[in-house]
Amino acid sequence: MKTNIFPAIRLTLFCALFFSGIYTVAILGIAKFTPNNGKGQIITQNGKTYYSNIGQSFTQDKYFNSRPSAVNYNAAGSAGSNKGPSNPTYLAEVQARIDTFMVHNPGINKADIPSDLVTASGSGLDPNISVEGAKVQIKRIAKVRNISEEKLLELVDKQTEKPLFGLMGTSKINVLKLNLALENNK
């Protein structure tokens, strides 16, 4: 015990200096060379700044809506719903989201609603929706904004982010970027 305690203390202190200190400072220094100095990627339009990776709550009919969030897009308290797949309260909640969506989007087939629009994301801050999730909202937005559906479809296609190298992962839409493009379109 005694033979180990002093080396343990001295070694731990040096490890703290090295890994908590020097390593951190080195990465902080390198982060200065990234866009926005390592403070998170931002996007600016009309003098307003947003974090492009942090999802926002879009609930109004004139915007493409984002996914449900268990924490209402609180970016200082991320969390998922943690509801199990068989939980009756949870399933009732999903049913209610479907009904609300049908009210806001008349003329849409229920089978066309993709699951990501009626389920809460893992972080509560998901910046994306699926491509189908954007397309299913076009009819409503065309009506509210008085823009042709073809034009909106074009916009959605332009904002579609393809899988990595076209090969891996999902196709998706960044809701914030799509809505910014929509605002610019006026």
Next chain:
Amino acid sequence: MNTEILGIIFMYVLVVALAIPLGRYIGKIFNDENTWLDSIFNPLDNAFYKIGGIDSQQQMTWKQHLMALLTINGLWFLICMFVLTNMSWLPLNPDGNPSMTGDLAFNTSVSFITNTNLQDYSGESGMSYLGQLVLMLWQFISAGCGIAIAAVVFMAMKEKTSETLGNFYRFFVRSCTRILLPLAFVTAIFYVFNGVPMTMEGKDTMISMQGDSVQVSRGPVAGFLAIKQLGTNGGGFFGANSAHPFENPSYATNMVETISIMLIPIAMIFALGYILKRKRLAYIIFGVMTLGFLLLLVPTVISEINGNHAIEKMGITQNMGSMEGKEVRFGSAASAYWAINTTCTSNGSVNAMHDSLTPLSGMFAMLGMMINSFYGGVGVGFLNFYIFMILAVFISSLMVGRTPEFLGKKVEAKEMKIAMIIALLHPFLILVSTSLSSYIFTNNPTEYAGWLANPGNHGFSEMLYQFTSSSANNGSGFEGLGDNTPFWNISTGIVMLMGRYLPIIGPVAIAGILARKKFIPESAGTLKTDTSTFGLMIFAVIALVAALSFFPALTLGPIAEYFSLK
């Protein structure tokens, strides 16, 4: 074949392709051979030895190794308790977060020094930046401890009779500086250039497009994230762990993070082959682990892609699979792949909420932790597998009527007793503590209503998962469990301590005792351990000892839930 499946195949191929050369490099490090990084690391290591007051050439017996490990871990616990209970007034706390209560600090300190990273707090509101940097220190050095102790067992498995097995501090420092540090440094740089924040500034306020004022938590995430993924730690900077868009901004970062989970655990197997000069044995071990991994992985991916049956009944198409608790940028396949990676290796980070996985996926995630040796945690994963190998040697030797021998050393009663105790410890810890908590809950469901976020079988799964994760030193959770209460903080803390140190002490003791014995050269009568027959034997032992002991508990949880959804 769709792009989501292609993504996970690519991730697996890449991790194995990287692990093979890394394994050779790790082997060289513990064999004290020259590597091309020596010019940087020799002076650095010497600084560690000099300032630590360590004679890195001093040889230690297996008992001395364990004493060194336990002493330094005890010290880390005390330091961590002090920092966590005093964060509020200590520096680097821009968000003004509070100090922890005693029971939460106990749980968190144990959790991080044991390489578990179970979190009963949320990073955004429950941890200062100083706290995060101290936790990051344990993420480096607790992982370094695990690798070092595996190196001790590797040394003991060599073909010679030896009382001493190298120097613990030397293995420890070399693991931290030569393995973890360069990998963490390179991946951290990748993360900062791909949208992961690295700043000491506190929360920012942003006005959303709809006009709401939103607080955005930030911090020194990239450095933390890198070692969290590599050291099978898994404790998230933010509450949502790697589902958070700042902790995992894109599919590309997700790939690097996923590959980081299994990289060192797989490389350790090839390092063993290099050190013992038994490549075939390494391939057999790798084969058994891979078989088990795939058996857990494939049904999980299928289950998540097929989605939740109850939602399908509502008339919704689930082209993307089950999306509750998942992020669109990863999709269900990559989330399922991560879930099995993280549970098989005792990492415990998540990119999707495990509580919302479909029932069978939740079960396979739990099984990964119950077996805990399909690749396993850095270093300690191999120690768990070592126990199963000893058992398999014993059983198969008895079947053919020979004296049990493993790598030229006779396995006798004492070693077998230790191996059996360690093999049964894990089911014992999980099942006893789960039944205890179930008993408390069912006796007073109104008082403990805050414990469970979901009713019925799934609620039972939440408790079972929590103790499984603690005992396996994993750290992921069915996070619906209201776990920041004295009962959960203390009970899981004790389980984590026993689940960490006993499975280290046992295998090191066995290996140390075997190393002292006379080496018996291989003859016609030797049971060959590097054949696929023996591989199957190990697999059978794992299936019998580990998997089957949990079958009744799994029936009450995920299996019953699965049938309720049909």
